[in-house]
Amino acid sequence: MAQFEEPDPPLEKHVGEYCRRNHLRLYTHQTATRTAVHEGRDVMLVTPTASGKTLAYLIPIMEGLRTDPTARALMLFPTKALTRDQLKTATSLSDAIVPDAKPAVYDGDTPKNRRKNIRESSRIILSNPHELHHILSWHSLWQGFWKNLRYLVIDEAHRYRGVAGSHAALLFRRMLRVAAFYGSHPRIILASATIGNPSPFAYTLTGRDVSVIHSSGAPEGPRSFLLYNPYFPPEQRDTTYRAAASLMQYCVAQDLQTLTFTNSRKGAETLASMTGRHHSEKIPAYRAGYLPGDRRKLEQGLKSGSFRGIVSTDALEVGIDIGSLDSVIMAGFPGSRNATWQRSGRAGRTTRHALSVLVASENPLDQYYMHHPEAFFGRPAENVAISPENPYILAGHLLCAAAELPLTGEDCSIWFGPSASGIAEELIQGGALTHTRRGAVYSGSARPAEIVRISGTGGKQLKIISDGKLIETIEIGQAYREAHPGAVFLHAGDTYLIRTLDLETGIIRADRTKVDFQTTVHSSGQPESVVESKNTRTYGCRLSFGNVVVSEHYPFYQVKRYGKPVSTEPLSLPSLKFATEAFWFSFTPEEMKALEQAGFDPAGTLHAIEHALIAMMPAEVLCDRQDLGGFSTLCAADTGMPTIMVYDGYEGGAGLAATGFNRFEEILRMTHELITECPCESGCPSCIFSPKCGSMNQPLDKAGAATLLGMMCRAGKISADDEPSFTCDNAE
């Protein structure tokens, strides 16, 4: 049932009239947002898809722009496509309410001759972080805008996670600092999908304490949610795509307009042709990389109902207006429950009965949820991890900040956190910044916004060249994972085969080819030095968190055709060494001895737990298992103890291990359930096999892992008071 609430005090006259004319009544969460903004609070809206979040933030902004004729607003969206879509909504409201607001998009596609006009006269500007990064240093041209900035909207906030999120957090600090320089302190309104840690996340992202608005007043129509496991029982295995294709055919035949999501571009096209083959109607595919005109045609076709079915990547997950459909099928778990609900929300935006189907893949997480629907429906949403403290990322933003305004020690601590002044000091010593009476001044010769990319961590960059043309610049870590010699590399919808990777010249040569296979690289990491910063005793082990330097070795890659391994090819790349964050937990040699005497293989046991634990991490922390690395040993170099380590696969860390450390117990319990409930005998891709293991998934002992995890879960959480000896012997 819809829950409405009359705003008190009543809406500003023109806004109120607009609502009456359009028969709009505000839902409870929309009124709550408006009240918070009125009271001068920053607010974060975490209500479901299609609950009217856009209106929730536009209403108070429209009121503000009416009552203060100088007030201006900035709305940020993660992608250009979303920005254009939101422009329509903002324009239709403001044309009726604040005719002089002239909302406009200011991004890389904005024609040069319009820019000055937008800067000077648009009262609502829509943009994206990338553009913001580049325009901040031009703030003197934007004086009027920054001076009067009253509202800042960060839409799709949950998308700012990991490395990209850490960049965004620092970028928002830079922006708020520039605004503060001109005397403004805008209200921040964040809109996000449901996440597990809205308040701390918003604080890390913006540096502000926000009021979180959870409960939605928007009506939710009846929905049936079907969990479909083609891998059960194990002997009747069907593939995810085949199952999804036949479900889609069935739905379309029943005259249900159906949208099927896949997790890859290639998958979208495969599934579209699989479904279409057995069907008279054409089932188109939709993905990024198509021309805007083609995409618009597909969007229109969906809206008008001329397509009964479409297969899409996550490109249709958010924002883009395609009307409401009858059913949504997801071929494979989208990686997070939050994305699952987003996708599912594409069906049944009205009160009609909607159908959502999740077709499981073979992955451990998919299989876990198939066996634990209560976890799927009932667990709190995943946590979003970001780490603006990452020193590599922070250093780049300090350079940019010092090129925007002189950077004082006070600025560092107000805006950029406790490590900022130390890093700024180092940058001064290195000569990129110069100390002056006014603060640190950027004194390099390159333009900082150009050399500091807001993705990656500023490590060594390699150029991918095909036919003498530069197709992409990527960081060394990503190059090792995706563009090693022999790799099939995807770029803008085309496939390239990587020929050579030359670290000295920084050049990767690739040929554009059509291939019917994929490649996965396998790696193994080993910590070289470990600095523990905290530890605790829990679940029968000693759990630690700290900084590590990892040396990653990439021994081989696997070639797969239609998901089936075809061959394994050796690689000869030098090891990759980087500093990052990790959590690790260790046992005693006696415990290992006991396992061995019980007939288990201790090394295989630890290795199996490492794999399964990493596979379950995304259930708690919004990430991909590819973002993490693991290591297990019977005798750790520094302590001599049997240890399992999980580290962030990104230089400096992206907050994943830090969140994993905090959510260790939940992850461990799910890992235990995953392993004990998997029907396989001695391990399979749905539990302890890792698709990127550098030692060919050898050795692994599933029974041993189940036993040790069982012991850990029985030991449960022991508070620090019970065993003081374990918490006092801090390594450093």
Added chain:
Amino acid sequence: MYDRKLITGIADRWAGETAVTYGTNACIPKQQGWFPGIPSPMTAHTMQHALLAEYEGCTVEEAFDGHEIETQQGTCYAIETSEELELARPDIPALSDAIMQELRLIPGIGKITAEKFHQRGIQDISDLITHPRFGADARIIADAADENDWTFLEAHCRRRCTASDNLFLLFSLVTHPSDLLFFDIETLGIFSRPVILFGAGRIEGRSLKVTQYLLRNIGEEPAAISAVMEEITENTRLVTYNGRAFDYPYLRDRAGYYGIPSVNDPAHTDLLHHVRRQWKREMPDCRLGTVEGKILGQYRKEDLPGSMVPWYYQTYRRTGNPGPLVPIIEHNRLDITNLPLIYERLLEGCLCPSH
């Protein structure tokens, strides 16, 4: 949390990318042909080498005769030189004649209509005052010209003509010669980086007085900016070479960086537009050096290309040796002293196109 012991090389990672690291290749001027003073890239190296040796142990103050100036923003170093100059300019009626002859200043009259009027013998805006359609606008312009309302007319022309129109060159005639400010800056890069030298030239009687504000260290930038800003009053007209697109926006940007107030849009005559209009066909390019050679017959010896200024200045910063500053200061001074000469030639050219 940042751990300096474990995480090393953060500054090094950026030092390489932020600092100027001109390899030998980067020293070759992209545009070949008009660097008479710099025959080969090695000269830039050799020259810097020689300068470092020559000025070893010298301070900036010893190398350049100047004085420290005090501003609200601290101190900076000013170097003053002077040379003879007799600026010959036509009188203001040349401007009002040119305005009155430009029928296209009247809204609604484009190239074709103007041509038609010319064929009918109508050459002057005052001839249109009785015209049923254009009369009202013609009167406004004629009255403004009579009343010497140049501010109105210049703003009106900005709406009706392109930036390179001769009229804008002539509008500079309304500024008293002593209010012309010949202006040029040397920087560490293109925008968002410090300006290291500000050159300003003023006509005082029969001489051109050049003041160069030098940053002995980056910390002196706010002082130099505020000193320059004090020179720009509401009567000032900047005369620059590409200063509309580069020097002045750059100056404003840096002023904004330090929160120093700046004049929004001072009167400005950018000679580059007019050079392009008058001489584009006679020259391989419109760089200042090329123009000096072709028009003034002056070729610079041992001049430092602008692209190498950051490299030389960074060498000075690193070593404290003022040697590398010598060619930067000289280059900037020549830029300034040549501006009035080119300005003069352009005025001649637009009044007597046959020359």
